[in-house]
Amino acid sequence: MREDMDNQYYCFTFIAMNIIENCSLKQFNTFGIEANARYFCEFFSFSVLRSILCEPKFRNIPKLILGGGSNLLFTGNFNGMVLKNNMSGITLLKEDDTHYFVKIGAGEPWHRVVMYCIAHNYAGVENLSLIPGSAGAAPLQNIGAYGVEFKDIFEELDTVNIHNYEMIKFSKTDCQFGYRESIFKNKLKGQFVITSVTLKLDKVPKFNTTYGAIDKELDTMGVKELSIQSIAQAVMNIRRSKLPDPEKIGNAGSFFKNPEIDKAVFEKLKSQFPDIVSFPGQNSHYKLAAGWMIEQCGWKGKRVGDAGVHKDQALVLVNYGNARGQEILDLSRKINDSVKKKFGIELEREVNIV
Secondary structure, eight states: OEEOOTTTTOOOTTSOOOOEEEEEOGGGSTTOOOOEEEEEEEEOSHHHHHHHHHOHHHHTSOEEEESSOOSEEOOSOEEEEEEEEOOOOEEEEEEOSSEEEEEEETTSBHHHHHHHHHHTTOBSOGGGTTOOSBTTHHHHHTOEETTEEGGGGEEEEEEEETTTOOEEEEEHHHHTOBTTBOTTTTTTTTTEEEEEEEEEEESSOOOOOOSTTHHHHHHHHTOOSOOHHHHHHHHHHHHHHHSOOTTTSEEEEEOBOOOEEEHHHHHHHHHHOTTOOEEEOSTTEEEEOHHHHHHHTTOTTOEETTEEEOSSOTTEEEEOSSOOHHHHHHHHHHHHHHHHHHHSOOOOBOSEEO
16 A cells, blocks of 8 residues: 655755765675675665665665675675665554554564563564564565464565655555565565564464474473463574574575475375475475485585585575685585485575575
C-alpha cells in the first residue's frame, strides 16, 4: 500500500552526508572479506537516505543496502554505493487482547530486538535468539530457527523505493515469504530499502520446544517451568555450542539451505542411505539436513588455504584469516558438486553473493 507524504518527491540535498570513497568493507561483513566500495555511507534517518538516493552523482550507480553483513559474501569490490542502514528504535505501537504490535527500526541488531521483547514479555521471538544480522534483514531472508520463522511473527514493514523515493508498506502477503526467501530476494531485489518492521507478538506464549535439542537442553538447565526466557537461553546455549562466533572466526552462519524433496525421492534416498537425517516438511515433503550430507562427503573440518568448512558444523563455511570471497565461493561449488554426485541433490546457497 502506497503512503503519500508532503514533499515526497523533493530532495533535500543540504542534509549532511558523510560519504567515504574507496571504503574497505572488511569490518562490515561477518566473513571478514576484504573488499572495497566505490562509495560508502551510513544513514540513521529517512531524510539522509532520501538525500543520498536523490543526489544526481549517485542516482544511476548500483546500490547495495547493508545491514549486519551477516548473510553475504563479497567476491570482489563493489563498484557503486553501499548504504549501511543504522535506523534504530523499538516502539510498542499498540496492543489488543491477545497481541503486542512492536515497530522496530531496520538497523537494530536482531538479537537486541529479541532480548528487548523477552524483557518485556512479548512472546514469539524466543526461538530466534542469537541470530546475527539486523531487523531489516530478517524479512528479506525470512530468518528461521528451531521451528519458528520470521513470517510467523510478522505484521508489516515499511520501505523506500530506491528509484522514485516513495514510501511503501508491505503486508505479509505482499512479502511472499518462503523458506529463507521473500520478494525482496528475487522479484524486487535491489529495488527497496526496508526502513522498519512491525512484529505481532503474543501475550500468552505458545511454547515451541520440540525442534532440535531444545527439550534436552532445558532438562540440562534444570528448567521445571517453561518460560520464554528459559527457551531463549536454551536456544542461545545450543547455538553457542554448535556455531562459530563471527568475532573469532569469519563466517555467515549456514551457507546452504536444507533442501526439500518429495516423498518418492526421499524414500529412494532412505533406501540407499538409512541414516539420512531429515525433518517433516509441508505438503508431504521432507527437508534434508544439508550439513549431514556435506559431512558424509568428507568436507567437515576440511581446509583449503584460508577457506574451510567448520570442524563442528559442516553447514558453516569459514574464513580462517585472509581468504578471498572467490575462494570461499569456489569451495562451496566443490561441496555442492560432491553432494550432487553422492546424493543426487543440488544444494542452494542461503548466503547472498555480491
